[in-house]
Every structure is written in structure tokens, then in C-alpha cells.
Amino acid sequence: xxxxxxxxxxxxxxxxxxxxxxxxxxxxxxxxxxxxxxxxxxxxxxxxxxxxxxxxxxxxxxxxxxxxxxxxxxxxxxxxxxxxxxxxxxxxxxxxxxxxxxxxxxxxxxxxxxxxxxxxxxxxxxxxxxxxxxxxxxxxxxxxxxxxxxxxxxxxxxxxxxxxxxxxxxxxxxxxxxxxxxxxxxxxxxxxxxxxxxxxxxxxxxxxxxxxxxxxxxxxxxxxxxxxxxxxxxxxxxxxxxxxxxxxxxxxxxxxxxxxxxxxxxxxxxxxxxxxxxxxxxxxxxxxxxxxxxxxxxxxxxxxxxxxxxxxxxxxxxxxxxxxxxxxxxxxxxxxxxxxxxxxxxxxxxxxxxxxxxxxxxxxxxxxxxxxxxxxxxxxxxxxxxxxxxxxxxxxxx
Amino acid sequence: xxxxxxxxxxxxxxxxxxxxxxxxxxxxxxxxxxxxxxxxxxxxxxxxxxxxxxxxxxxxxxxxxxxxxxxxxxxxxxxxxxxxxxxxxxxxxxxxxxxxxxxxxxxxxxxxxxxxxxxxxxxxxxxxxxxxxxxxxxxxxxxxxxxxxxxxxxxxxxxxxxxxxxxxxxxxxxxxxxxxxxxxxxxxxxxxxxxxxxxxxxxxxxxxxxxxxxxxxxxxxxxxxxxxxxxxxxxxxxxx
Ligand SMILES: Nc1ncnc2c1ncn2[C@@H]1O[C@H](COP(=O)(O)OP(=O)(O)OP(=O)(O)O)[C@@H](O)[C@H]1O
Ligand SMILES: [Mg+2]
Numbered sequence: 001x002x003x004x005x006x007x008x009x010x011x012x013x014x015x016x017x018x019x020x021x022x023x024x025x026x027x028x029x030x031x032x033x034x035x036x037x038x039x040x041x042x043x044x045x046x047x048x049x050x051x052x053x054x055x056x057x058x059x060x061x062x063x064x065x066x067x068x069x070x071x072x073x074x075x076x077x078x079x080x081x082x083x084x085x086x087x088x089x090x091x092x093x094x095x096x097x098x099x100x101x102x103x104x105x106x107x108x109x110x111x112x113x114x115x116x117x118x119x120x121x122x123x124x125x126x127x128x129x130x131x132x133x134x135x136x137x138x139x140x141x142x143x144x145x146x147x148x149x150x151x152x153x154x155x156x157x158x159x160x161x162x163x164x165x166x167x168x169x170x171x172x173x174x175x176x177x178x179x180x181x182x183x184x185x186x187x188x189x190x191x192x193x194x195x196x197x198x199x200x201x202x203x204x205x206x207x208x209x210x211x212x213x214x215x216x217x218x219x220x221x222x223x224x225x226x227x228x229x230x231x232x233x234x235x236x237x238x239x240x241x242x243x244x245x246x247x248x249x250x251x252x253x254x255x256x257x258x259x260x261x262x263x264x265x266x267x268x269x270x271x272x273x274x275x276x277x278x279x280x281x282x283x284x285x286x287x288x289x290x291x292x293x294x295x296x297x298x299x300x301x302x303x304x305x306x307x308x309x310x311x312x313x314x315x316x317x318x319x320x321x322x323x324x325x326x327x328x329x330x331x332x333x334x335x336x337x338x339x340x341x342x343x344x345x346x347x348x349x350x351x352x353x354x355x356x357x358x359x360x361x362x363x364x365x366x367x368x369x370x371x372x373x374x375x376x377x378x379x380x381x382x383x384x385x386x387x388x389x390x391x392x393x394x395x396x397x398x
Numbered sequence: 399x400x401x402x403x404x405x406x407x408x409x410x411x412x413x414x415x416x417x418x419x420x421x422x423x424x425x426x427x428x429x430x431x432x433x434x435x436x437x438x439x440x441x442x443x444x445x446x447x448x449x450x451x452x453x454x455x456x457x458x459x460x461x462x463x464x465x466x467x468x469x470x471x472x473x474x475x476x477x478x479x480x481x482x483x484x485x486x487x488x489x490x491x492x493x494x495x496x497x498x499x500x501x502x503x504x505x506x507x508x509x510x511x512x513x514x515x516x517x518x519x520x521x522x523x524x525x526x527x528x529x530x531x532x533x534x535x536x537x538x539x540x541x542x543x544x545x546x547x548x549x550x551x552x553x554x555x556x557x558x559x560x561x562x563x564x565x566x567x568x569x570x571x572x573x574x575x576x577x578x579x580x581x582x583x584x585x586x587x588x589x590x591x592x593x594x595x596x597x598x599x600x601x602x603x604x605x606x607x608x609x610x611x612x613x614x615x616x617x618x619x620x621x622x623x624x625x626x627x628x629x630x631x632x633x634x635x636x637x638x
Contacts, residue, residue, distance in 0.1 A: 004512055015500050308496050311457060312510040312557070313485025315478050391457045395496060 026287025031338025041273025067252030116205025132180030307394025327379020335371030489558030
């Protein structure tokens with residue numbers, strides 16, 4: 001009986017291609033909108049997650065902020081050592097300091113910044129070497145005049161030479177030899193270009209550029225097995241003690257946890273995705289009402305046909321099933337077209353907006369199931385009406 | 399005991415509407431149709447011919463009286479059972495052809511078989527056989543819009559025949575046709591009757607009624623008289 005209804009439904013749809021298409025338009029738009037929205041949302045989330053992960057995962061950034069006396073008290077290497085030695089779960093701690101400089105090479109100037117870093121820092125932040133090599137222990141402890149340049153610097157200053165490795169450049173009035181190029185670390189956002197940077201051993205930058213042993217911030221990477229809130233508590237009390245903050249005095253430093261940023265941002269994007277998808281879902285319901293409308297019109301239009309079917313012995317439930325099947329088939333068809341369109345839209349929009357395309361099978365399956373359900377829900381009423389027609393009246397209908 | 403008549407109507411009444419607007423279309427129709435009969439139902443417009451046919455076709459329920467089909471009381475059957483009875487025993491030919499538009503002749507003829515659970519090939523074969531019987535095999539894949547009125551009516555007859563019904567009900571089957579086509583259809587109905595199908599047909603034209611065996615005259619919702627058709631009378635007169 002279902003096979004018969006399917007056959008009849010396909011026949012009817014084929015015979016009225018234009019009407020069938022217009023009927024399903026609402027579903028097509030609804031499904032493609034929902035899928036596009038959710039997929040874009042996933043893409044944005046993935047994009048942000050990637051940016052955040054370029055900060056390094058399972059990391060704290062610890063930096064000084066203005067205290068109650070209105071001044072900023074920087075950290076130094078002893079704070080770094082204290083954290084390394086006294087906090088359980090710390091994998092590595094590294095200080096960093098940076099300063100704006102003008103790089104000069106072969107008579108060209110380029111505004112960039114010098115970052116005093118260590119291998120530990122690069123390791124903690126997950127910065128990889130693209131060409132050349134890392135600093136050696138000796139270079140780090142001696143504060144040698146060697147540097148690792150960022151991709152932007154290579155592009156801007158060393159475009160003319162085959163390889164920047166081994167070249168000598170000047171940063172303000174400090175000369176250094178390029179020993180490596182670091183791989184692009186993606187943009188964390190906030191305007192600056194993180195690839196426009198030159199790394200030098202931390203001690204060198206402290207001595208030659210900053211003129212002090214201060215560091216700008218500490219990057220603390222920790223073992224994911226440890227509870228981050230407990231670690232933050234431990235960090236806070238250690239640093240308060242070291243900075244002699246009395247009870248009641250506010251912290252003059254801040255700890256940012258990348259895991260927390262990650263969570264906050266993805267839950268915000270998640271909420272937005274759900275909201276936008278919900279708005280798109282309304283159009284699905286509107287599409288369902290559209291189907292019901294057309295089906296009702298079609299019941300009226302096909303009154304005679306229904307009369308004929310009833311007169312030659314079709315049971316009421318067979319007529320009902322026929323119309324219901326037709327609605328469900330239309331909706332499923334609309335759902336499929338919507339999925340294809342949604343795929344096309346999300347791929348092209350992701351590309352246009354520069355987000356990664358993240359295929360979400362769940363939303364595709366869900367939209368399809370929902371379209372079928374809409375078919376059942378909004379097809380039922382017209383189908384019932386058709387099955388309840390009086391055959392004589394129906395036959396007489398013009 | 400002999401076989402019960404195929405159709406038996408006793409004191410059938412039918413009232414349309416209620417209260418002041420109520421109208422009694424049938425006022426107690428008595429009619430017995432034996433298997434193998436060919437009945438022509440005649441009578442002035444509004445005398446209740448179509449109403450009676452609809453009741454016979456189980457499309458409508460009488461307000462009172464007894465309707466027995468093959469000895470079974472139809473009033474006691476459920477709606478679905480009546481549909482099944484229609485499906486199993488009855489073939490309909492309507493005045494307005496009532497073919498599905500944009501649907502080929504073969505598909506139109508197949509229609510009743512769809513509800514009998516026949517397979518695709520069974521349906522197609524039976525439809526082509528029925529179309530062949532009405533001489534329309536070459537037109538099997540044409541839609542009603544491409545057929546003449548007479549051809550359309552023959553498609554409608556093929557549709558009524560495809561299920562091998564016991565009874566063929568036709569309400570003014572030639573009402574929309576010129577006399578030449580009408581004669582064609584009548585000859586065909588008589589042929590079917592010769593093959594054993596009981597035929598009930600409403601007509602306004604005495605020439606058409608002549609093809610029947612029995613002529614029933616309706617008037618004001620009652621059977622006025624029932625007689626042998628002239629053709630039969632002549633035939634028997636010639637024999638006797
Ligand atoms: N559904 C209905 N509601 C109200 N009155 C009806 C209905 N159907 C038929 N009638 C009335 O019942 C009477 C008999 O109608 P019926 O159709 O049986 O006549 P008929 O003999 O077939 O006439 P005709 O030769 O014109 O087809 C008519 O007066 C008609 O107006
Ligand atoms: Mg009539």
C-alpha cells in the first residue's frame with residue numbers, strides 16, 4: 001500500500017513539476033538557511049579556536065598590571081624561576097619582553113619589534129622553526145647576537161635574497177645574524193601582526209634594548225592532568241607573597257588562562273549559532289505552512305480526481321495515505337535540495353569570509369528528518385480533508 | 399433455492415436536506431435486477447434516476463428502505479466495506495467521463511487496479527487488454543485531451559471493465575455524445591451484457607434504451623412502470 005502511494009506521489013509530482021518545486025521552496029530555503037547558519041557558526045568557532053590555540057593550549061599568561069599605588073611592577077627572571085620550582089604541574093615557564101625597533105638591512109628600514117625569548121618560550125607557545133635553527137644553550141645564556149625572524153620580516157626585508165639565513169641585519173643599533181625563520185603562528189587578533197617580529201635571546205634583549213632584567217610577561221604551560229583553577233590559586237598566592245601584597249590589597253598582576261578564553265569564546269559563538277539557526281528554523285515552519293496551503297489548494301483542485309478514486313473503490317485511508325505520502329515526499333525532496341544548497345552556500349560563504357568549512361553531519365541529518373516530519377505534520381490535515389470528501393459531491397465538482 | 403437477485407431495492411427513500419428545506423428525491427423505489435439483465439432507466443429530469451444509481455453504486459446511502467446486493471444488506475456495511483464492494487463488484491461509467499487529466503488512457507484504465515494491489519506489469523497488461531476490448535489499443539498512451547468524446551467515454555468504459563465487474567453502472571453514458579458515437583457505445587454495452595455483465599444504464603433517449611432488455615421508467619421519485627424493451631419484445635415476438 002505504501003509502495004502504491006509512493007508511486008502515485010511520484011507520478012503526481014512529475015506531472016506538476018513547477019507546482020511541486022514552488023511548494024517545496026519554503027522547505028528548501030529553510031533547510032539551506034539552517035544548514036548554512038550552523039555550518040558557518042561551526043566554521044567561525046573552529047577559526048576562533050584555531051586562533052586561540054595559536055596562543056598555545058593549557059597555558060597561563062601572567063603579566064603585571066597597574067597596582068594600587070598606580071605603578072606597574074614588572075616581573076623578572078627570579079619570578080620565572082619561583083614559578084617553575086614551586087608550582088606543581090608546570091611544564092615550562094618562560095619570560096618574554098618585547099620592544100619596537102627599526103630593522104635595517106641592505107639600506108632598507110622596516111618597523112618591527114624585537115622579542116626576547118628562549119627555546120622554552122617558543123616551546124610553550126608552540127612556535128615552530130620554518131628554516132634554520134633554534135638558539136643554542138650557549139647563545140641563550142650568553143645573550144648572543146643571533147636572531148630568528150618572522151615570515152613578515154622575511155617578506156619585507158629579505159625578498160630580494162634567496163635565503164635570509166646567515167645574513168646580518170641591524171635592529172636599531174644592535175647588529176645580529178639571522179639563524180632561522182619561524183613558521184607563521186597565525187594571528188591572535190587585536191590588530192598586530194604576530195609574524196612581524198624578530199626573536200633574540202631574552203638576556204640579549206634585556207641587556208641591549210630594555211636595559212633591565214625585567215620581563216614583560218610569563219608564559220606558563222602546564223600539564224593538562226592538573227586542575228587549572230587550583231593552579232591559578234597556587235600561582236596567585238605565590239606571586240602575592242613574592243610581591244608582598246597585604247591582605248585586602250588587590251592583585252597587581254593578571255593571569256589569563258587560554259582554556260578559559262577558549263571556553264568563553266566557543267560558548268558565545270555556540271549561543272549565537274543556535275540563535276541564528278533558530279531564526280532560520282522559523283522559515284522551515286513557514287515552509288511547512290506553505291506546503292499545507294498548496295496541499296489544501298491541491299485537494300480542492302483535485303476534488304474530482306479524489307471523487308473518481310473513491311468511486312472506483314479507493315478506501316478513505318488509501319486516499320489519505322496518498323496525499324500524506326505526497327506531502328512527505330515533497331518535503332523530503334525539499335530537504336535534500338536544501339541540504340545540497342546549504343552545502344554550496346556554506347562552502348562558498350566560508351571561502352568568501354575566510355572561515356574554515358566544517359561539515360556537520362548531525363545538522364544535515366536533523367534538517368532532513370525535520371523536513372520529513374514537517375511533511376507529516378502539515379500534510380496530515382489536507383490529506384484527511386481529501387479522504388473525507390463525499391464521492392458524489394467530489395464527482396460533481398467542477 | 400434459486401440465486402438471490404443481484405440487486406434488490408425495497409421501498410427505498412432518499413431525503414436531501416433537513417427541516418423546511420428537506421426534499422424527498424426518492425419516495426419508495428422498488429426494483430429487482432436479476433443477473434444478466436440490461437436495464438435502461440428512463441424518466442424526466444429530477445425524477446431520481448441519478449440518486450438511485452448513486453445508491454446502487456454504494457456511493458450514497460438511502461434514507462429508508464432495504465438495499466440488498468447479492469442478498470447482503472448494504473446499509474449494515476461500513477464505509478470501507480462499501481468501498482471494497484465497489485472495488486470488487488462494480489464498474490462505473492459517468493456522464494462526464496471523469497477521466498484524470500494529463501494522464502494517459504492506459505494509466506486511467508489502470509486506476510482501479512492500483513487499489514487491488516496488482517503489480518505494475520499486471521496493471522499494464524490488464525489495462526491494455528481492456529483498451530483493446532473497447533478498440534482503443536493504439537491510443538493507450540494518449541491523454542484525454544488528445545481523445546475525442548467517444549474515445550474518452552470508451553476509455554471510461556475500459557476503466558469500468560478492467561476489474562471484470564459483475565455490474566456495470568452507467569449514468570447517461572451517451573449524454574455527451576453524438577448519435578453515431580452513442581450507437582457505438584450502446585452496441586458495446588449490449589455486447590458486454592451478452593458476455594454476462596449485468597448492465598444498468600440511465601438514458602434520456604428511447605433509441606438508446608432500445609438496446610436494453612428491460613426499461614424502467616421513473617417519475618417523481620418512484621418507479622412508474624417497468625417493461626420489456628421493444629427490441630426484446632420484437633425478438634421474442636419473432637420467435638413466438
Ligand atoms: N445532493 C443533493 N441535495 C439536494 N437535492 C438533491 C441532491 N441530489 C439530487 N437532488 C434532488 O433530487 C432530485 C432527483 O435528482 P436526480 O439527480 O436523481 O435526478 P435525475 O433523475 O438524475 O435527473 P436528470 O435526468 O436531470 O439527471 C432532484 O430534484 C434534485 O434536485
Ligand atoms: Mg441524472
